[in-house]
Amino acid sequence: MTLRLKHVVQKTEHLMVGINELILMQTRRERIVELLESVDYPLTAEDICQELDIKQRSVVYEDIDHISKSLKNVGKSLLVRPARCGKCDYVFKTKSSSKRPSKCPKCKSQWIISPAFLIRSRKR
Numbered sequence: 422m423t424l425r426l427k428h429v430v431q432k433t434e435h436l437m438v439g440i441n442e443l444i445l446m447q448t449r450r451e452r453i454v455e456l457l458e459s460v461d462y463p464l465t466a467e468d469i470c471q472e473l474d475i476k477q478r479s480v481v482y483e484d485i486d487h488i489s490k491s492l493k494n495v496g497k498s499l500l501v502r503p504a505r506c507g508k509c510d511y512v513f514k515t516k517s518s519s520k521r522p523s524k525c526p527k528c529k530s531q532w533i534i535s536p537a538f539l540i541r542s543r544k545r
């Protein structure tokens with residue numbers, strides 16, 4: 422194999438890995454959307470991880486942020502049940518609650534009830 426060809430092959434392999442990751446990510450997001458559309462009650466990131474066998478919760482939160490933006494173009498909405506404090510019932514602002522907060526700003530408790538998500542078609 423010439424050096425040039427070798428270089429091209431390496432580059433292609435690198436590109437293929439990138440594409441595979443992209444496809445996997447896309448599929449995972451589609452599965453999350455399907456799941457959240459089919460359930461009757463909101464699911465937390467933990468629930469989603471269990472249902473879809475995803476290892477990292479942070480991945481789900483990232484996907485949900487992305488999904489929430491992309492749904493706007495297809496007439497669907499992501500409904501969020503905001504996170505709240507298990508001790509004093511402080512409710513976190515919906516906008517900032519796709520990521521799970523770690524501490525209650527009011528009573529400093531770390532007993533935080535996770536936000537939960539659901540997808541529904543927007544009523545016209």
Ligand SMILES: [Zn+2]
Pocket residue numbers: 506507508509510511525526527528529530
């Ligand atoms: Zn609190």
